[in-house]
Amino acid sequence: MRPLPAGWAKALRLALLFGALLGLYALAVARHEERAQIREQAVVLTPSCADKLDRYGLAAGPDYVSTYMLARGWHPDPRRGYSEQDVRAIQRGCNIIDDLQGQLATDPGRERWNSTRFVRGTHTSCDHCHQGIGDKQTAAGVPQTGSLSLGASWVMADMYDQFTGILLPFELRQMQCYINSSNGYKPNVADDLIRDVTAYSRFLAAALDLRFGNRYAEQGIDEVTASSTLKRGDDYVRGAALFKEKCARCHGPQGLGTVVEGKVVYPALAGPNSFNHQSRNNFSFVSTILPGFICRNMPLGEEGTLSNQDCRDIGFYVSNLPRPAGDKEGPLAALWNQLMMRVMPPMIHAVETWRHADTSGESGA
Amino acid sequence: MDRAPDAALAKVRERRRAARRARLVVVLRGTLGAAAVIGFAVWAHLGSGQPVFSPHGKPEAGWEAFHAAYDVDTFGRDGYFVRAIQSGYNLIHHTYRYAWRFTRKGALDRPNACIDCHSETDLAYAFASGDRYDAALGRRISFEEHVMRCYATHLDGFVPTIYDPAVRDIRIFARMVAHHLQLGEGAREAPQ
Numbered sequence: 001m002r003p004l005p006a007g008w009a010k011a012l013r014l015a016l017l018f019g020a021l022l023g024l025y026a027l028a029v030a031r032h033e034e035r036a037q038i039r040e041q042a043v044v045l046t047p048s049c050a051d052k053l054d055r056y057g058l059a060a061g062p063d064y065v066s067t068y069m070l071a072r073g074w075h076p077d078p079r080r081g082y083s084e085q086d087v088r089a090i091q092r093g094c095n096i097i098d099d100l101q102g103q104l105a106t107d108p109g110r111e112r113w114n115s116t117r118f119v120r121g122t123h124t125s126c127d128h129c130h131q132g133i134g135d136k137q138t139a140a141g142v143p144q145t146g147s148l149s150l151g152a153s154w155v156m157a158d159m160y161d162q163f164t165g166i167l168l169p170f171e172l173r174q175m176q177c178y179i180n181s182s183n184g185y186k187p188n189v190a191d192d193l194i195r196d197v198t199a200y201s202r203f204l205a206a207a208l209d210l211r212f213g214n215r216y217a218e219q220g221i222d223e224v225t226a227s228s229t230l231k232r233g234d235d236y237v238r239g240a241a242l243f244k245e246k247c248a249r250c251h252g253p254q255g256l257g258t259v260v261e262g263k264v265v266y267p268a269l270a271g272p273n274s275f276n277h278q279s280r281n282n283f284s285f286v287s288t289i290l291p292g293f294i295c296r297n298m299p300l301g302e303e304g305t306l307s308n309q310d311c312r313d314i315g316f317y318v319s320n321l322p323r324p325a326g327d328k329e330g331p332l333a334a335l336w337n338q339l340m341m342r343v344m345p346p347m348i349h350a351v352e353t354w355r356h357a358d359t360s361g362e363s364g365a
Numbered sequence: 366m367d368r369a370p371d372a373a374l375a376k377v378r379e380r381r382r383a384a385r386r387a388r389l390v391v392v393l394r395g396t397l398g399a400a401a402v403i404g405f406a407v408w409a410h411l412g413s414g415q416p417v418f419s420p421h422g423k424p425e426a427g428w429e430a431f432h433a434a435y436d437v438d439t440f441g442r443d444g445y446f447v448r449a450i451q452s453g454y455n456l457i458h459h460t461y462r463y464a465w466r467f468t469r470k471g472a473l474d475r476p477n478a479c480i481d482c483h484s485e486t487d488l489a490y491a492f493a494s495g496d497r498y499d500a501a502l503g504r505r506i507s508f509e510e511h512v513m514r515c516y517a518t519h520l521d522g523f524v525p526t527i528y529d530p531a532v533r534d535i536r537i538f539a540r541m542v543a544h545h546l547q548l549g550e551g552a553r554e555a556p557q
Contacts, residue, residue: 064551079551083498085505155550158537160445167445167537189527195505199496206550212493213440213544 035192038110039088046104049094052133056207058091060084066207072141076209086199089192093200096193097150098133100125100182103263113193119184120324121273123257123264126197129181129281131297135204136218143208146222146296150197151204153219155212163280170198180279183272183324223288224295229309234287239317242310246299247318253352254345255321270321271341277333278326283319285326290315422451425459431485435545446537449530453538456531457488460520464531468522476519479535485542486554492539493552508536 004012045053057067063078082090092113095105100115101122102108108116127133134150137143143152154170161168164176171194175186187193210216226234244253250266252258257268268274280286281293291311297303306314322340325333409418422428428451431437437450456463460478461470470477483491495508512532517524525531543552 076549077553079549080494080497080553081551083500085498086496089505158446158540160443167449167533169533169536195496195507199505202496202550209549211544211547211549212540214547 034110038113039085039192043088043091043095044106044111045091046095046098048098048133049091052135053091053094056203058082058087058203058207060087064206066209068207069209074209079206082203089196089199090203092192093196093198093203094133096197097126097130097200099127101264113191113196115193117185118178118187118193119182121183121268123259123267123273124182124275125264125267126177128267129293134201135208136297143216143218144296145217146220146292147218148221148293149204149216149218150201151208151210152216154198154201154205155210156215156219163286170201174198179327181275181281183274183276183279221289221292222296224291224308224311225288226312229307229312232309234283234316235313236317236320239313239315242306242314243317246306246310247314250300254348255318256345269318270323271345272324274323276324276326277337278328282323282326283315287312287315290319422448422455424451425455427458428454435542437541440541440544449534449537450541452530453534453536453541456535457483457485457538464516464520464522464525466523467516467525467531468520470520470522479515482519485538486546488535488539489542489546489548490552490554492536493543493548493550508539512536 055068057065060083061081063081065078066076069076092111096112096115099105100112100119101124102112102115105111130136130148130150132144132147134148135143136147136149143149153173157170157173158167160166161173166172171189174194174197175189178184179186204210243255247255247269250258251269252266254271255269255274256271257264257273258266275281278285280289283290291308291314294314295304295306295308295311298306322337322344324341325337329337409415431454432451437447440446440450452463457479461468461472461474468477476482479488491511492508495511496505498504499506509527509532512535513524513527516522516531546552
């Protein structure tokens with residue numbers, strides 16, 4: 001075969017380069033178009049979202065009046081209404097909070113903006129921490145104290161955050177959730193995934209008639225500090241016993257969660273699918289938040305039955321189970337934690353099985 | 366016979382003197398360098414009066430009155446937030462000076478500041494109704510994006526990033542005014 005003349009080879013290389021760039025451009029345009037189509041298509045709501053948004057009277061129109069407030073006997077001034085596009089953004093935001101991994105969606109990639117790109121595990125969903133789709137209420141229909149309400153969080157956004165040392169906007173706080181609580185990666189601030197959740201949170205603030213800059217009881221967690229206990233110290237062994245008794249039936253003996261037919265029924269508290277070391281849920285990072293969450297929300301159906309000391313002990317134990325390293329811990333810590341997450345569960349399982357067999361043998365004898 | 370040891374001793378003494386001088390030069394140079402850095406830092410923070418060197422915003426005309434009228438200290442309860450509000454105040458009232466990187470307008474141009482078109486209250490209401498669909502642009506627009514567009518169009522300048530204090534502090538300022546007026550999400554201005 002005759003070699004190509006020198007000029008031709010150069011032209012071919014240039015053509016290949018331009019072709020590749022053109023291909024990338026065409027791909028970007030196609031993705032952009034796809035996103036624009038998704039924004040226009042009707043949203044299939046999860047059952048919980050359908051119920052909540054219906055109760056709050058979300059509909060397109062020139063004015064918005066909260067049916068929730070009307071039902072409670074208040075008559076707030078009509079607010080600026082929502083367009084069809086705004087309504088769809090709010091609906092998508094609600095779906096994302098309720099079902100981040102798209103387990104209830106027929107086409108998870110399109111319906112949840114490919115949210116799994118930003119999450120490493122397969123368990124986490126916003127609703128695990130922000131219960132009641134970010135708006136947990138008591139049986140009387142009142143927002144519950146310390147329930148991580150997204151609406152209350154929105155009206156208090158932009159404040160100084162002691163953990164990051166900056167004035168933390170709502171969007172950046174969401175990014176932190178993806179990085180740490182979901183042990184993943186941060187979406188861009190202008191990503192639809194972030195913007196739709198902001199739209200939903202703003203709608204909650206409108207529906208509940210929350211005012212900018214006011215502190216509401218449902219914002220954040222009602223933290224359980226050491227000073228709210230008898231100050232005996234946080235007890236790992238007692239925490240392990242309590243975990244076995246109160247938590248293991250749902251979250252599994254090692255906190256690895258429960259998955260039935262590919263659907264997460266109870267999320268992992270340890271292992272690769274759980275929050276990481278830099279999450280505020282991690283007791284060793286912030287010692288008051290996880291106990292507060294446990295006391296307020298756990299065990300399911302028996303909320304409020306645990307004492308402050310119980311919650312701190314369980315939180316201490318849970319945070320010592322193997323979990324992914326935080327984003328600021330460096331590669332060696334990450335490697336060590338990966339090793340622990342792989343080695344510890346089968347080892348503990350083997351020891352537990354052996355001990356169980358041993359105990360059965362003794363009692364049999 | 367005695368001359369040789371004397372000469373050797375003199376050489377040793379000379380070497381020691383030279384070493385002492387060299388050491389002194391090194392120490393002096395280091396001390397002078399450190400003193401220059403410390404002197405600059407002290408001058409920058411305490412004596413220069415340049416806003417760029419100070420974490421505290423420059424109190425512009427009208428700030429004290431605004432500060433008192435809007436109870437700025439009672440909101441946020443921390444220095445960071447109040448400083449951001451002051452920065453927002455300066456940006457809104459003197460945009461051409463505090464956001465000079467993002468506008469071509471000068472002191473003699475009109476409009477050359479946000480306040481020439483929008484009152485503080487307007488900004489608060491715009492913030493309360495942010496993140497809505499804009500029919501003219503055919504998409505949902507956030508408050509920050511409106512601010513960015515203002516820099517590029519009405520202020521004949523350039524688009525800051527969404528993280529820039531020139532955008533962030535205006536949002537925080539608008540949030541503070543919205544709090545002062547006790548606005549809720551989507552609040553509408555009463556007809557005049």
